[in-house]
Every structure is written in C-alpha cells, then in structure tokens.
Amino acid sequence: MPNLRRDGAGTAGAGMGRVVRRAAGIAVTGSLTVLLAAALAGGLPAARAQGTLADRLSAGSGKKAGGERLLVEAKELVYDNDRNTVSAVGNAELHYGPRTLLADRVRYDRNTGRVFAEGNVRLTDETGAVVTGDRMELTDDFKTGFIDSLRIQQTIEPRGRPARVRFSAPRAERVEGQTTTFEYGTYTACEPCKDHPERPPLWQVKAARIIHNNEERRIYYEDSTLEVAGVPVAYLPYFYSPDPSVRRDTGFLAPHFVSSNVLGSGVGVPFFWNIAPDYDLTVEPTFLSRQGVLGQAEWRQRLANGFYNLRVSGIYQETPSAFLTGPLGPGNRNFRGSVESAGQFYLGQNWRTGWDVVGVTDKWFLDNYRIRSQTITTDYFREAVSTAYLIGQGDRSWFEARAYYFKGLSTYDWQKQQPIVAPVIDYDKRRDGPAPLGGEVRFQFNFQNLTRDATQYQEIPRTRTYLVSPSLNGIAFPLYSTCSVFQRGQCLVSGLAGVDTRATAQVSWRRTFTDEFGQQWQPFAYLRGDAFFVDPSRTSYQNNEITNLFSPDTDFSGRVMPAVGLEYRYPFVADFGPLGVHTVSPIVQVIARPSETHIGRLPNEDAQSLVFDDTSLFEWDKFSGYDRVEGGVRANIGAEYAITTRNGFYVNAMFGESIALAGVNSFRRGDIANVGRDSGLETTRSDFVTRLQVSPNQNISFITRARFDDATFALKRLESGVTAKLSPFLPLEASLIYARYEAQPELGYDRRREGVQAAAVYSITPNWFVSGSVLVDLSHYLQVRELYADAAQAYFLNPVGTAPIYEKPSKFYLSSSSLGFGYRDECTTVSLNYISSPIETAAGLRERNQTFLLRLELRTLGEANFRQNLTTTSTTDGIATVR
Structure with missing residues (x-):
C-alpha cells in the first residue's frame, strides 16, 4: 500500500488537516476506487485514515442509497479535514449506477452533499446523452445541478434512423436528471465542421431559454430564432417540439403551402393529437384564398390484432366556375370531397383480412386539390382501386379472396365500363405425390364473378376511313366508326356488359429424375376444367353494339383440358479456372393436349396481357389468366449458356422457340379481344426469343430481351436496360432502358x-x-x-x-x-x-x-x-x- 502523507497542523486522531493519497501505479486503482467510494458515502471518517483498510471497508460501506455503489478512479485523492471535502484529482472518473462523470478534478463537499467538477467535464446519463462543460455543480447522484459552458450531445433514432442532436449554452440548470434549462441556448442536429468548428452549423435554433423536459419528452423554446448558416430567417416568440426520440406527440406539424390560379394562395396547418398510445387524430385545415377552406382529417388506430385508418376530405367551393361544368368537369358542384380507409387484421397465425378503399364525389377532386392517395395506380392511367380481401397462408398452401371496385379518374373514362369484381378467389395447394408416383401434386382453384354496365370496346385502327382536310394542313378526320355492330376483325372487346362468372379447377403432377449421365427428365401431367356463366342482359344499361355476340338469354358453357408432357435438360459443366465455370443446358419440352374449345365465344377479362418472351417460353400455359387456356400439341425448344467467375463476373444467355405440332393453335384464332394474334405464337413455328444478361460485378448489370421473326429474323420486340452504381470510382447511379415493339394492328396498335x-x-x-x-x-x-x-x-x-x-x-x-x-x-x-x-x-x-x-x-x-x-x-x- 502506498504511504500516506499528512498536511495541516493537527494530528490524524484529531480529525484535522489534509490527507493525500497518491496512486503509485495502476495496481492500486481498485483500492483507491473503494476508498473514495467509502469516503464519499460517509463510511470512512478522515480521523481514522490510519486504520486497517479491511476494517474500514467492511459491511459494504461504499454503497449509496438504493443499493447502488459509487466507484471512483483518479490519479490522486485529497482529504481536506478542515473543509470536510474529498477530492479526486487527475483524470477523475466517477461511476454511479448508469451515470458517469469525468473531469480533471472532482470535489465532494460532505457538508452540503454537492459535487463540483472542473476542467473538461463530461457527464453521461442513463439515456446515453453526453453533457460537457467547463464546470459543473451537481448533487451526489449527478441528477441535479448547475453547468457552465454547457454542451449536450445525444444520439437518438427517430423512425429507425440514428441521429445526433446538440444543445449548448453558457449556463444551464439540471433538475433531477429530467429537466435541463439552457439560458441563451442553441439547438441543432448538425455536426460541427471538422476543419472549422467555430463556424455556426448549417441550421440552429437560438432561444433566450430552451427547456428540455425528459419526462414529458418535449423541448420548449422561448424567444427563439431559426438561423441558417448563421443568418436569422424566422422568429417565433414561443413554440415547442417533441424530443427527437419521440415518434408521436400532440402538436402542430410542419405546414405546407399552395399556390394555384384555380385554388389561389394558401397554407395548410396540420394538427396531430396523440390521444392514446394506440390511436390518434390528425386534423388539417387548408386555407385557400379562392376556394375557401379545405378540411382534412385522419383517424388511426392500432388494435391487438391489426390496425385501420379513416381519412376524409371536403370543401364547399367559393368559386366553382373555375372548373368546367359536367361532364367535362366539376364546375356544377359546390361540395366536393373524398373518403379513404385502409385496414388489416390478423385472424390467426395463418389468416388475415383487410381493405383499402376510396370514394370521391368526382373524378377530378384528388388531382385538383393535390391530395395524395395510395389507391391511385399511376400517373398515366388514372384510376383509384378499392379492394377488400381475406388471405390465408400455410406452409405449402395459399388462399386469397378479394373484391375490387375501379374508379376511373380520367376525363374520358366512362364509369359504366368499369367492372365490379366480387369476388375473385384463388386457392393453391402443393403436397408430395403419392407412392409410387412421388414428385409433387398441385391443386389450383380460381373463381371470378364480374359485372359491368356497358361493354368496353374499340375499333381496330386500320379499319377506319379518314378524310384529309387541305384547309387544315393535311389533318385527317375519321369519317365513321366501324363498331356500331360488333364484327370480328374490326372490333376489339376488352370487357362485356352484364354478368360474367367463371370457376376453374386444375390438378397437376410433376417429378424430376436425374440419371447417371446427369440428364434431367421431368414428366408432368395436368387436368383442368372451366365452367362459365354469362348473362349480358343483367345490367342496368344496354349498349347494343355487342348484342350480336351473345344471345340475351343466360349462357352456360364449359371446357375440359387434359395434358401430359415431358421436359428434358442436359447441363454440361466445365471449370476453366480463372475463366470461370461454364454451363450449357439444352432444354426440350413437349406437351400433348386436345385443342382449345369455344375460342372467341367466351369472355376474356383476365388473360389479355400476353407477352411471349424468354420468361414464358417453357410455361405449360402461356396465357396470363384463366379465361383462356392453351390447347394443341406443342414443343418448346431452347438452350441456356452461363458463365460464373470467382471475381463475380456473370453471363447468362438463352435462345429458343415454340412449335405447334398438332391440333388447333390457340394463338392463331384470336378471341373477342384478339389475344394471341400478333403475339409471335400464331404461326406454326413461333418467333425466336432470346435473353442476354451480363454483370461484370455486383454494381453493374445489363440485360436485354428480344423477339425475332422466325422466317426473316426481323426484330419484333426488344427490351434492353442497364443499371450501374459506379461509386467509389464515380459518384453516379444511373439506369437506362430502351424498348421497341413492332406494330400489332390486330390488337389495336397500328x-x-x-x-x-x-x-x-x-x-x-x-x-x-x-x-x-x-x-x-x-x-x-x-x-x-x-x-x-x-x-x-x-x-x-x-x-x-x-x-x-x-x-x-x-x-x-x-x-x-x-x-x-x-x-x-x-x-x-x-x-x-x-x-x-x-x-x-x-x-x-x-x-x-x-x-x-x-x-x-x-x-x-x-x-x-x-x-x-x-x-x-x-x-x-x-x-x-x-x-
């Protein structure tokens, strides 16, 4: 144990003078820690400093109230018996529970129970906030006190993104570790400049007083100014903001501004009310100089098994004449508004239900008043999609039931042509095949019920007759419409009026065998049945252009499609060391089935998007939906080539075509929407489809897909794109996509x-x-x-x-x-x-x-x-x- 040195006129037994204990080396740090801990706790009177250390530290004398222990590390301990103080001098470090105090010198006054820290003072509290200053006066639990030249740095994660916020002030008061008051303080979330820390941050709030209440988790600003690059840009006499760690707190949100010749100038001031931890309300009035007050409100609630919200908007327009009158606009409406709601609830481990719906008074309201809605699909084909659903998911099964309502938001949309789908049901179940077949058995079911008031059709452009007007510089006018009565080859019908109901069930089996030569054989078979119920008379609106396609009476139809097939692959693999692993895989697939029946005599609602490319070449049924089914005997032939190197270089190429061997080619005889025509599959030998993907590394990827005429090799379809992230060599992220599709006149693209x-x-x-x-x-x-x-x-x-x-x-x-x-x-x-x-x-x-x-x-x-x-x-x- 190092020697003790006495300073002062008295003796140790008299309890007077000054006792200094110096740390002779790191080995005694633990003893000094416990010694000062006991002294600060009052368990070690200075008059008994010469006693046995084991006696003096018995019975846990270093423990503070609440069972926490104060631990101290320092180069030197100084006992001043005259003033009844104990000091830790030189790199002093004090730990009390979750709080840590570091300083050049820490003095504890046992008369007042106050701790004085001086020189490079740094206090870390239980939240992780770091308080720095030149001088601090604190209580012995470090919760309350005064701080000179205060700086606080706190790391928080608002919405999952870590950030650091900073407070500073020439003097501050800290009360019970909960409230800190900054006199003439500043607040910012900006990092100081590394090269010039004396410069002001990019933005900061300066205030006569800043009060940070940790219990309420709010920050109050009095007589405040917002500065940008040191320049005052806004003044507020009083406001408050939630603590950055708070995600939800009652108060005003950031305003938004509006400027429009139709709406006028205005500002929206949203107010958020955090009513309870599980529900809240946001109210936002937007004051418009020309149209009045637009009111918006959103209610959100989270329950034990899900959540839902409800948003309403509305306005009584002061100047309806700013808009066109119907049917081209809402100028004849005084009140306009919308209602939106979304929700999802878990009914058990595997089941959930929900909805996402929107209703509007007119199709222009959301756009005119710039109201964002997640139900709107795109900016090009404007429609709002409302849906309700029930979904169940197992390990190898899937069930989904939905209802849809489509609201056209374009001026030229006719709502009577928009379908109501209620319901559409999908079920998919997979399981191991029975012995001795093995493999995998799959069962699929689809049910769809659809109603529409008016038939949606268009004429094929090449069937139009035009008149060229010399007086209008050669502008052409169509003379008449050829779809006054439906005629095949002249009209396309994308949606039928009336009721369209279909049920489809399919069971399939497949199994893959690999022989001793590495050849892969996959036999498969499936059986599908469809039942259709079509009633064009059950509609409130009759447009007679399509009555010659179906009789007005109810029409029941059905079809059955069995199929057997075999897919063969033979991958050849060669390892060329630094040149990578090369794989060549020829692929042959043959499917035998009868011809498709009722082509063009049944509705086609969900199988109109037919794209023949590399992704669909080996599909058993190349139609995109259930309303069409591929028939006839067909062979799909292709080959894949791939290169993979150790440094991440990757190449994949594919080439193939499809051949109709026997039966009726489903793609040659187009339906009422001409699906299949001009697809590349309508001839006996299909167009060639290709794919090339090149990825030199994980940051650059190039992929192109193309379709070529089987006879002339003329380009029919091309999609090519490249994405690149070139950093750190070049700080650039870019993408480029080029597409070219040849004319498809029989589908309306002339x-x-x-x-x-x-x-x-x-x-x-x-x-x-x-x-x-x-x-x-x-x-x-x-x-x-x-x-x-x-x-x-x-x-x-x-x-x-x-x-x-x-x-x-x-x-x-x-x-x-x-x-x-x-x-x-x-x-x-x-x-x-x-x-x-x-x-x-x-x-x-x-x-x-x-x-x-x-x-x-x-x-x-x-x-x-x-x-x-x-x-x-x-x-x-x-x-x-x-x-």
Whole structure:
C-alpha cells in the first residue's frame, strides 16, 4: 500500500488537516476506487485514515442509497479535514449506477452533499446523452445541478434512423436528471465542421431559454430564432417540439403551402393529437384564398390484432366556375370531397383480412386539390382501386379472396365500363405425390364473378376511313366508326356488359429424375376444367353494339383440358479456372393436349396481357389468366449458356422457340379481344426469343430481351436496360432502358412503339447532388388531341362539341422529364425539382403538367413542401381557367 502523507497542523486522531493519497501505479486503482467510494458515502471518517483498510471497508460501506455503489478512479485523492471535502484529482472518473462523470478534478463537499467538477467535464446519463462543460455543480447522484459552458450531445433514432442532436449554452440548470434549462441556448442536429468548428452549423435554433423536459419528452423554446448558416430567417416568440426520440406527440406539424390560379394562395396547418398510445387524430385545415377552406382529417388506430385508418376530405367551393361544368368537369358542384380507409387484421397465425378503399364525389377532386392517395395506380392511367380481401397462408398452401371496385379518374373514362369484381378467389395447394408416383401434386382453384354496365370496346385502327382536310394542313378526320355492330376483325372487346362468372379447377403432377449421365427428365401431367356463366342482359344499361355476340338469354358453357408432357435438360459443366465455370443446358419440352374449345365465344377479362418472351417460353400455359387456356400439341425448344467467375463476373444467355405440332393453335384464332394474334405464337413455328444478361460485378448489370421473326429474323420486340452504381470510382447511379415493339394492328396498335427512359443521380460532392430522368417516345405516332374547332364540326356531330384531330407524325415526343438538385447531410435535406409529365397519355393528349417542387427537411424539427404548377391551359383535369 502506498504511504500516506499528512498536511495541516493537527494530528490524524484529531480529525484535522489534509490527507493525500497518491496512486503509485495502476495496481492500486481498485483500492483507491473503494476508498473514495467509502469516503464519499460517509463510511470512512478522515480521523481514522490510519486504520486497517479491511476494517474500514467492511459491511459494504461504499454503497449509496438504493443499493447502488459509487466507484471512483483518479490519479490522486485529497482529504481536506478542515473543509470536510474529498477530492479526486487527475483524470477523475466517477461511476454511479448508469451515470458517469469525468473531469480533471472532482470535489465532494460532505457538508452540503454537492459535487463540483472542473476542467473538461463530461457527464453521461442513463439515456446515453453526453453533457460537457467547463464546470459543473451537481448533487451526489449527478441528477441535479448547475453547468457552465454547457454542451449536450445525444444520439437518438427517430423512425429507425440514428441521429445526433446538440444543445449548448453558457449556463444551464439540471433538475433531477429530467429537466435541463439552457439560458441563451442553441439547438441543432448538425455536426460541427471538422476543419472549422467555430463556424455556426448549417441550421440552429437560438432561444433566450430552451427547456428540455425528459419526462414529458418535449423541448420548449422561448424567444427563439431559426438561423441558417448563421443568418436569422424566422422568429417565433414561443413554440415547442417533441424530443427527437419521440415518434408521436400532440402538436402542430410542419405546414405546407399552395399556390394555384384555380385554388389561389394558401397554407395548410396540420394538427396531430396523440390521444392514446394506440390511436390518434390528425386534423388539417387548408386555407385557400379562392376556394375557401379545405378540411382534412385522419383517424388511426392500432388494435391487438391489426390496425385501420379513416381519412376524409371536403370543401364547399367559393368559386366553382373555375372548373368546367359536367361532364367535362366539376364546375356544377359546390361540395366536393373524398373518403379513404385502409385496414388489416390478423385472424390467426395463418389468416388475415383487410381493405383499402376510396370514394370521391368526382373524378377530378384528388388531382385538383393535390391530395395524395395510395389507391391511385399511376400517373398515366388514372384510376383509384378499392379492394377488400381475406388471405390465408400455410406452409405449402395459399388462399386469397378479394373484391375490387375501379374508379376511373380520367376525363374520358366512362364509369359504366368499369367492372365490379366480387369476388375473385384463388386457392393453391402443393403436397408430395403419392407412392409410387412421388414428385409433387398441385391443386389450383380460381373463381371470378364480374359485372359491368356497358361493354368496353374499340375499333381496330386500320379499319377506319379518314378524310384529309387541305384547309387544315393535311389533318385527317375519321369519317365513321366501324363498331356500331360488333364484327370480328374490326372490333376489339376488352370487357362485356352484364354478368360474367367463371370457376376453374386444375390438378397437376410433376417429378424430376436425374440419371447417371446427369440428364434431367421431368414428366408432368395436368387436368383442368372451366365452367362459365354469362348473362349480358343483367345490367342496368344496354349498349347494343355487342348484342350480336351473345344471345340475351343466360349462357352456360364449359371446357375440359387434359395434358401430359415431358421436359428434358442436359447441363454440361466445365471449370476453366480463372475463366470461370461454364454451363450449357439444352432444354426440350413437349406437351400433348386436345385443342382449345369455344375460342372467341367466351369472355376474356383476365388473360389479355400476353407477352411471349424468354420468361414464358417453357410455361405449360402461356396465357396470363384463366379465361383462356392453351390447347394443341406443342414443343418448346431452347438452350441456356452461363458463365460464373470467382471475381463475380456473370453471363447468362438463352435462345429458343415454340412449335405447334398438332391440333388447333390457340394463338392463331384470336378471341373477342384478339389475344394471341400478333403475339409471335400464331404461326406454326413461333418467333425466336432470346435473353442476354451480363454483370461484370455486383454494381453493374445489363440485360436485354428480344423477339425475332422466325422466317426473316426481323426484330419484333426488344427490351434492353442497364443499371450501374459506379461509386467509389464515380459518384453516379444511373439506369437506362430502351424498348421497341413492332406494330400489332390486330390488337389495336397500328404503328411501332418505341421509347427510351433514363434516370441518374450524380453526387457532385458528398453533400450536393443533381438528379434527372427523361422518358422519350420515339414512335412516329399520330398524336391525338381534343380541340374545340369549328372545322371539326363540319365533319362530326358531337354532343359536347369536340372532335379528335390527328396530327402529322413527329420524330419524337418528350413524354415526361424531371430535373432536380439538392443538398443533404446528417441534419438537412433540401431539394428543388422540376417535373413535366403528360396529364393523360392514355388519350394521346399533349397537355402537360409542369410543376416545381421545393422540399426542405430540418431533421428532428420537421419538413415543409412547396409545389407550384406552371401556367398551362388544359381541360383534361376539369379546369376551365388558365393556371
């Protein structure tokens, strides 16, 4: 044990003077820890410093109230008997429960029970927050006290993203470890500049007083100013924000701003009410100078087995005349609104049910008032999809029952042509095959019931007759419609009016054998049955264009499709060392089955999307849905070639075709929607399909798919794309996709479709970035647009006074584009984007929606968005005035 040295006039027995204990080496640190712990706890009187150490530390004298022990490490311990203090000098480190105090010097006054820390003071509390300062005066449990030159750094994870927030003040008071009051304090989530720490952060809040209440988990600001790069930009006399670790707290959220010639200028102020841990309410009034007050409210609740929400929006318009009158717009409506709801509940380990629905007063409301809705599918074919479902999932089984309602949001959508599907049921069960067959047995079932008020049809463009007008620079007008009565080869029917019900059941078996030479043989068989019930008379609206296809009476039909087949693969594998592992696999598949029946005499609702490429070459049934079934004897032939190297280089190539051997080719005889025609499968020998994928490494991938004519090898279909992430060599992430589809006149596409889409994000610096995207239509299309033209009236009589006018072809058309730049770091994100997109490409229109979007996020404080539409004259969204 190191020697003890006495300072002062008295003796140790008199309890006077100053006793210093020096640490002679690391070996005595433990003894010093316990000694000072006992002294601070009052268990070691200074007058008995010469006693036996074992006696002095008996009975756990170092324990504090509550059973916690104070542990101390320091270079030197100083006992001042005159002042009744104990000091730890030199790299002092004190641990009390979850709290740790570090300083150059720590002095404990046993008279007042106060702890004084000086020099590089650093206090870490139970939350992980780090408090630093020049000097601290604390209670002996480190929970309460005063701090000079205070700085607090706290790591939090709001919404799962770790972040650090910082407080600072020349002086602060800490009470019971729960409330810290900063006098003339600052708050920010920005890291200080490494090279110039004296510079102000990118943003910070300065306030006369900042009160951080850990119990309430709120931060209060009094007489506050928001500074950006040291420049004051906003002043608030008083506000509060939730602690950054809080995800839900009652209060106002960040406002959003509106500027539009139709709506006027306005601001939306959302208020969030955290009613209980399991439910809350958000109310947002948006004050619009031209239309009044738009009210929005959202209720959310989480239950023991699921969740649901309900959102309502509505407004009594002050200026309805800003919109077109019906049927082209909502100008005859005073009240407009919407109702949305979503929910999901777990009924057990394997079952869940839910819904996602939307209802609107008119098809333009969500767009006009810029209300985001997850039910809207895309910006190009605008429709809101409502659905309710029941899903069950086992280890090798799947059940799903759904109902759908489709709401068309385009000006030119006719709601009577939108189907109501209730229900559509799918069941899929797999199990091991019985002995001695083995393999796998699969059972599939599908049921669909669909109703529609009006038949949805279109005429094939090549059947139209046009008149070219010299007075309008060669613009062509269609003279008449050929679909006044349905005729095959002239009309396409994508949806039938009335009731369409179908039930399908299929059982299949397959098993794979591998012989001693490595050849793989997979025999398979399946049996499928379909039952159709069609009643075109059960509808409230009759459009007579299609009555000659089905009789008005109820029509029952059925079909059965058995099939047997064999698939053969023989992979050849060779290892060329550094050149990689090469694999060549010839593939042959033969399927024997009878011809398809009732082709073109049955509805086709779910099998209209037929794409013949490498992904569908070896499918047993190449139709995308159940309304069609592939028949006839067919052979599918192909080969795959792959290279895999040790450094991650990968190549995969495939080539193949399909051959109709016997029976009726299902793809040659098109149905009422002509599905199968112009698909590449309608001839005896199909088009060739190919695939090439090249990935030099995990950051770059190139893939292309193509279809070539079997006789001339002319290109029929091409999809090619590359994605690249070039960092750290080049801070660029980019993608490029090119597609080209030859004309399919029998499907309604009488001209080639061609386009390219590109997108990229380039990081100029680690913080600054620029982004952009472009979609270019390279087709030499006749662009279509609706005009109010007197000349058109000479050729057409139209109830709404409009006529489609067909312009001369153009070389290319910029379909959509965006350009933006921004800044992002650990505390701030700001971006400005310009977005230009067609309002309605489905109708071939040229009107554009051009928007500037400014987004600012101050992390832990909130975000704000400002959207400004550029002036355009468009009638496609029901707006009658210039925006």
